Amino acid sequence: MEIFLQQIINGLVQGSVYALVALGYTMVYGILGLINFAHGEVVMAGAMLALSALTAMIGWGAPPLLALPVSLLFAMAGCMLLGFGIERIAYRPLRHAPRLAPLITAIGVSIVLQNLAMMIWGREYHAFPQLISNHPHQIYGAIINDIQIIIVIMALLIMAALMGVVHRTRLGRSMRAVAENQHAAQLMGVDVNRVISITFMLGSALAAVAGLMVSANYGIAHYYMGFLLGLKAFTAAVLGGIGNLRGAMLGGLLLGLIESLGAGYIGDMTGGFMGSQYQDVFAFFVLIAVLVFRPSGLLGERLAERA
Amino acid sequence: MKKLKFSKQHVLFSVLFVSVMLLPFATDALLGRGWVRIVDFAMLYIMLALGLNIVVGYAGLLDLGYIAFFAVGAYCYALTGSPHLALAFPLLFPDGLHLSFWIVLPLAALLAGGFGALLGAPTLRLRGDYLAIVTLGFGEIIRIFMNNLNAPINLTNGPQGISRIDPVSVAGVALNTTQQVFGIELPSVHLYFYLFLSFTALVVFVSRRLEKSRIGRAWMAIREDEIAASAMGINTRNLKLLAFAMGAAFGGVSGTLFAGFQGFVSPESFSLMESVMVLCMVVLGGMGNIYGVILGGLLLALLPEVLRHSVVPLQQALFGRIVIDPESLRMLLFGTALIAVMLYRPAGLWPSGVRRRELESDEVAP
Amino acid sequence: MSEPLLALSGIGKQFGGLAALTDVSLHIRRGEIYGLIGPNGAGKTTLFNVVTGLYQPGCGEFHFDGRSYQTAKPHVLAQAGIARTFQNIRLFANLTALENVMAGRHVRTRAGVFGALFGLKSTRCEERDSTLRARELLRYVGIKKSSQTLAKHLSYGEQRRLEIARALASEPLLLALDEPAAGMNATETEDLKVLLQDIRANGITVMLIEHDVKLIMGLCDRVAVLDYGRKIAEGAPDEVRSNPAVIAAYLGSDDE
Structure with a gap:
């Protein structure tokens, strides 16, 4: 029972991060119908920027409670700029190009970002400074620490805020309009380019938060951390139904839970044949199974093809 | 007039043929033997890209896990053409199972094709990007299995991979040796070059035949408009499955060649980045056009190597020392090249020949 | 006369609780030109998609060329001899x-x-x-x-x-055309009319949806009118034109 609860907690923490990153994928996909392959690298950039800012500020003797939010804001600003630039350079010129062209530029951007990061920060793992108390709490035998509690709460708050923006504000309405029909939105006076830029910036800001969370949780950051995380988050977005915000959140949380429960129990289920190293297999199997039965993901719309 | 044009084509073809035949010697003389090996790998990539072109270029199915089929082929031969099975089943195969390459090759193609169909059957009704993620997941699943199937039975030897794989032999001649033909010395890399060249030619031939056939037209119809295709009586499910299986079989063939050539396979060679690279070759070269795909494969296989050999001397010439980590600079330039090419030629470097065909005069018969 | 080429009876189709077609029955005879008209949103294209296998009917019976098809895929019907065009052209571009x-x-x-x-x-x-x-x-x-x-x-x-x-x-038995004259000018429409008559003369049955009432009236042997997913009239063009239910459907009536 303790194991079960512990895996649930781990899953929720990991899942909140996936959800934040998945939102970035899904927003861009919803609006442009494009897999932003470089999004994982934006997460990495967020983590690295935050870490650098944090280290610098601690070095100047700033108190942790000031340094942390300031470096988070710094990372968010940096990532927003990055997201804006990526869209401008690699996607906008190709908006009417063949479908796979922007996928290739996205791959190019991702290679460039990864190697830029390697040049700037090197190949080594960077330790995340211990700022907040990492005090473990016992809940029925399972353990959760302060950082994890903060991650889950912050993720929930941010997601709520995002839903508010998308469903309650003028900007959100423009975003939904562009997602529905770019051309019609333009005719109705929506500045489509601006909305797309803002969408990329919003998604990148979320990515920065997620990057900080991951490195705080695991205590390290690395130039290569974005790749697998991005892959998982994209899987989560598809699981939930890509293009659907609630789907991305649900998919992220579910994927986190599935993975951690899978890792915890896969050994028992297969009689010791498969261990936790098959965690990723488990996640992908679930994804394939879900898509076979619900081809548009859990919350995806069933788009009846129109003749 | 027509005759002249014909003979001109002949001359062109002969020149091309001779220069390709001399390529390993020229490369060897000008750049060194290491480069012949690089060219050999480029040929393997071209085969892979042509296989993926059937799936992506003709049938329009985005496959992000294509390298998995390459892996299936490679492991097929690695298991059956090396001493490795002695570790897994010491009683059954005390020296391993040393099957001939030419027996394994068709089996590997079949097995890879079977895997393709197996993956395709439940997933081909998914819309484009969903299919992409499922294939990506499949690629990762295969890789993870290869990484971990060293226990409880040591089937794949895990991350260490399988080594001491038998070389390919043609007519009793092992290709990992240097041979004398008419007094000309042919080192192993040259021999493999000609082997790969023959296979590439075969793949090109098959692609061309398919492209201009009823099946190829049906694939392209599906790529253009699946609904209209099915309304025209095309069984889209079966044909997509066929494209998937055929592409996978090509992947399996290349994988088998790879294992024989390299003598060693490990899961590292089959990462997602490899799938992505092959896809880049197809798209950057010009989806659906065989020659574009060959060009894309050649460029993307050679470019990183060219950069590898040029960034260090270049930096030393410019700054007198190495300022930037050459490995990351090389990949940085590579990524930039990908972006630049796609921005300037969104349809690829050498797009499908339809436009050219359109310009060719054609009388709709009087 | 021999049995009809296409016989639909009691066809119904719902989209998430919204009835697009209700109890539609119609027969298309071999060798005729059969028109399908109705106001926008009357369910013409839905019916068309049912006939060509793009949609599976929710209920009802579907007979074509003497065989019954319950859940046929488009390619099966194409094999059986139904070919179609699309309202918004879908060529292999x-x-x-x-x-x-x-x-x-x-x-x-x-x-x-x-x-x-x-x-x-x-x-x-x-x-x-x-x-x-x-x-x-x-x-x-x-x-x-x-x-x-x-x-x-x-x-x-x-x-x-x-x-x-x-x-x-x-080589279809039934050629189904979804608004073939849409966007054509008068000359083009006239050419189309000649072409369709020639196709029929070659023994191919034609079914078409069309907004151009003049074309329908001048071309079709029989016409069916759909309104709110129901067939409200069927018959020779002249009969249909004077049918009060049809007039009401097109002009909108107050007593609904």
Whole structure:
């Protein structure tokens, strides 16, 4: 029972991060119908920027409670700029190009970002400074620490805020309009380019938060951390139904839970044949199974093809 | 007039043929033997890209896990053409199972094709990007299995991979040796070059035949408009499955060649980045056009190597020392090249020949 | 007269609780030109998609050429002899005009991978035959441009005709046309009318949806009128035109 609860907690923490990153994928996909392959690298950039800012500020003797939010804001600003630039350079010129062209530029951007990061920060793992108390709490035998509690709460708050923006504000309405029909939105006076830029910036800001969370949780950051995380988050977005915000959140949380429960129990289920190293297999199997039965993901719309 | 044009084509073809035949010697003389090996790998990539072109270029199915089929082929031969099975089943195969390459090759193609169909059957009704993620997941699943199937039975030897794989032999001649033909010395890399060249030619031939056939037209119809295709009586499910299986079989063939050539396979060679690279070759070269795909494969296989050999001397010439980590600079330039090419030629470097065909005069018969 | 080519009875189709078609029954006789009209949103295209297998009917019976089809896929119906065009042209844009028509011959040809790879004689013959037939059809529908022109580079009217050629290539018993005259000018519409009459004279039954009432009235042997997913009238064009229910549906009536 303790194991079960512990895996649930781990899953929720990991899942909140996936959800934040998945939102970035899904927003861009919803609006442009494009897999932003470089999004994982934006997460990495967020983590690295935050870490650098944090280290610098601690070095100047700033108190942790000031340094942390300031470096988070710094990372968010940096990532927003990055997201804006990526869209401008690699996607906008190709908006009417063949479908796979922007996928290739996205791959190019991702290679460039990864190697830029390697040049700037090197190949080594960077330790995340211990700022907040990492005090473990016992809940029925399972353990959760302060950082994890903060991650889950912050993720929930941010997601709520995002839903508010998308469903309650003028900007959100423009975003939904562009997602529905770019051309019609333009005719109705929506500045489509601006909305797309803002969408990329919003998604990148979320990515920065997620990057900080991951490195705080695991205590390290690395130039290569974005790749697998991005892959998982994209899987989560598809699981939930890509293009659907609630789907991305649900998919992220579910994927986190599935993975951690899978890792915890896969050994028992297969009689010791498969261990936790098959965690990723488990996640992908679930994804394939879900898509076979619900081809548009859990919350995806069933788009009846129109003749 | 027509005759002249014909003979001109002949001359062109002969020149091309001779220069390709001399390529390993020229490369060897000008750049060194290491480069012949690089060219050999480029040929393997071209085969892979042509296989993926059937799936992506003709049938329009985005496959992000294509390298998995390459892996299936490679492991097929690695298991059956090396001493490795002695570790897994010491009683059954005390020296391993040393099957001939030419027996394994068709089996590997079949097995890879079977895997393709197996993956395709439940997933081909998914819309484009969903299919992409499922294939990506499949690629990762295969890789993870290869990484971990060293226990409880040591089937794949895990991350260490399988080594001491038998070389390919043609007519009793092992290709990992240097041979004398008419007094000309042919080192192993040259021999493999000609082997790969023959296979590439075969793949090109098959692609061309398919492209201009009823099946190829049906694939392209599906790529253009699946609904209209099915309304025209095309069984889209079966044909997509066929494209998937055929592409996978090509992947399996290349994988088998790879294992024989390299003598060693490990899961590292089959990462997602490899799938992505092959896809880049197809798209950057010009989806659906065989020659574009060959060009894309050649460029993307050679470019990183060219950069590898040029960034260090270049930096030393410019700054007198190495300022930037050459490995990351090389990949940085590579990524930039990908972006630049796609921005300037969104349809690829050498797009499908339809436009050219359109310009060719054609009388709709009087 | 012999049994009808197409017989629908009690066809219903719902989209998430919204009834698009309710209890629609109709017969199309062999060799006739059958028109389907109705106000926007009356369910014409839905019915059309049911007939061509794009939608599976929720209930009802579907007989074509003496056989019953319950849940038939489009390609099965195409094999059985139903070919269609689309309201918003759906050609294979990056294939040539010739290739488009040849793709239409898919169901009437059988060459497989094996034949293509080894260049079997039967395959080569079939291919040559296909090319000839496709060229003939292009000429027949009146596409004068090179057969190697990409479909997307043809003019609008030619694209409409190419769709018809592609459909005819499958040697259908029933040719179903979804608003073939949409966007055409008077001359083009007149040419289309002649073409359709000729197609019928060649023994192919034609079913069409059309907004151009003049075309329908001048062309069709019988007309059915749909309104709110129900068939409200059927008969010769003149009868239908004077049917009060039809007039009400088109002009909107107050007593609903």
